[in-house]
Amino acid sequence: MSDTATETSAAARTVEGISALLEDGHVPNFIYNDADVFELEQRKLFGRAWVFLAHHSELPEPGDFVVRYIANDSVIVARGNDGEIRAFLNSCRHRGAKLCNAEMGRARAFTCIYHGWTYDRAGNLTGVPFGRQIYQGLDKAELGLLPVAQVDEIEGFVFGCLDPAAPSLRDYVGDFAPYLQLVTRRSAAGLEVAGPPQRWVVGSDWKISAENFVGDAYHTPYSHHSTYEIGLMGYSSRDTMPGGPKTGFHVQAGNGDMAMARRARENEMGYPEGTFDTFRTQASPEVVRMFDEGVGDGSGSWPTRWHLFPNLSSLNLPVMIDGEIVPFLTIRLWQPKGPGVTEVLSWCLVEADAPEEFKQRSRRAYTASFGPSGMFEQDDMENWRTISRSAKGAHTRDTPQYVRMGEGQEIRPIAGWPVPGTVWPTQYTDIPAKTFLRRWASWLSQ
Ligand code: FES
Ligand SMILES: [Fe+2]
Structure with a gap:
């Protein structure tokens, strides 16, 4: 390694050093598999956060x-x-x-x-x-x-x-609270779990999964290309590339992040008829406006993916099952078990008063795409495992990752959004990942 890389690594062994590196658009590999970092997280973050x-x-x-x-x-x-x-x-x-x-x-x-x-x-x-x-x-x-x-x-x-x-x-949740209504208020009866959570252990650090759900739209067209090829999504992976019709925008509010897609106003996303009308009567008016008017370009919005710091993530995706669009909602907890080891708890949630037949199809949509047998999940786990493995390499661990997507593009927040929060016009930016890591470093430094 060059002297510069060695010097960088020595400085980055402290939280202050990691923070400085982050401001320069980098993060050292070792934080994703390190006993000292794990201990610090246990005490300073998980011992104090909600x-x-x-x-x-x-x-x-x-x-x-x-x-x-x-x-x-x-x-x-x-x-x-x-x-x-x-x-x-x-x-x-x-x-x-x-x-x-x-x-x-x-x-x-x-x-x-x-x-x-x-x-x-x-x-x-x-x-x-x-x-x-x-x-x-x-x-x-x-x-x-x-x-x-x-x-x-x-x-x-x-x-x-x-x-x-x-x-x-x-x-703690802060301004993210109204965004939760987008998934919880589609039924007067609320949501219910479709059975106990699926649980599995993966040789990967919890932060890798969290960061992926916070804001990694970039991996979708590449890592998950095959899932698009077999038609699980009902559109091409090309549509998710920068500028494509399936790329949306990103909202940051309170301790949460939400990746949102554009939704044609009449698109019911495969939910039973009347579900969105119920939502419009259950959610607060500004949340309904956010849902129906989106960023004000003629389409509504959809809560594709969200994350609440530190380790709760969610997805609300419509996928193709037997030629029909079927949506599912999952929440997942990235439970740290040890350095570079995470237990995943993943629930499928359904509207409690939805027809039984819909509940079953929704659960099937979930298991086909996420959970240990899901196609998306398997792609993701394999990637995440390799990062934690690299993070342990005697030489690789102190080398920096590159977190500079979107820098220099002068990405400006969209104005006029009806709910508190910052709306970024693209998901192809490392702003969310950097926010997550800054927040993480801040908890560890106090
Ligand atoms: S009753 Fe003795 S340890 Fe619990
Ligand atoms: Fe993924």
Whole structure:
């Protein structure tokens, strides 16, 4: 390596160094597979930010629970008898055994398999075997499960935050909140999960997937070319190239990003008749305007893909199934498991009151394109794995990646957008990726 490259790498080993490199349009490979970076993220980012836990339809009744993660801490998310959703560290207060070993279910209480301590749905310690005989002064009230400091939901998405001093979920989501309505308000009954999430582990860093969903339209015509060739999308990959009819615009608001496509106003995108009329009565007027008038060029808009920092992503795509356009909605969580290792949790969501037949077709559209058997997903995973593998190379790890797409083109935000946020006229720019990485570096530096 040249001296310059070596000097660059030494400086980039600090968060300040990474930030400086980023301002120069680069990011060092090592951040995508590094034990120190992973530890820092666990403490400074996942230990303090609002992290997605569940969709509320996974917990419809008291006693319903799912086990999820915040950082690499296992967390029980449970609905109490009072209807409130709470979250607790999944660790017995006695000697620390993992309390709940199921992934989801309905429980009257949680009983530890080691010595049998029992906690109710609200996390209170209610049972200690032989308690009176063997303990003096054991205060059950002091030994309830340790709660996740804050739990809240927005548009049916439930989040938790380990930091009691963190701002509210609403403040955290900020101006991105109205954009969520684009996918949540198409039914008076709201969304529901079409079954439990698919889960799989990939040898890739969570940031790679996140950045891809934040703003990598560039890979679509190349990586996913074959999916277009077999007709899954109903149009050519050429249409997604710069200037093509399927390239849209990009919105940044609050802690979120949304890649939006143009939609002909009469295009129902394969949803059951009347779905968008329902949406127009459910969503706030400025959101309806955003949907129907888009950037003001005669077409409406469509929420193709979004991401909420740090690790929740979503896609809402129409694909071709048996010659028909069928839309699906997925949300996915990129759960960091270790340096360069991510567990993916991927849900398919449907409008709760949609006809059963539509729900099934939508789920089929999802599994054909995303999830571990989906064609798009398999293309993506293979790419992402290679990046984390490269990021570990003794020499490659300190070399910089190139994040300068769109620089020098004087890309200006579109004015007159009805909802707070910055609208970029193209998705062929690294502005979103850089924003994500700046945000990430900022959390790590505080
Ligand atoms: S560790 Fe849970 S009851 Fe002992
Ligand atoms: Fe992709």
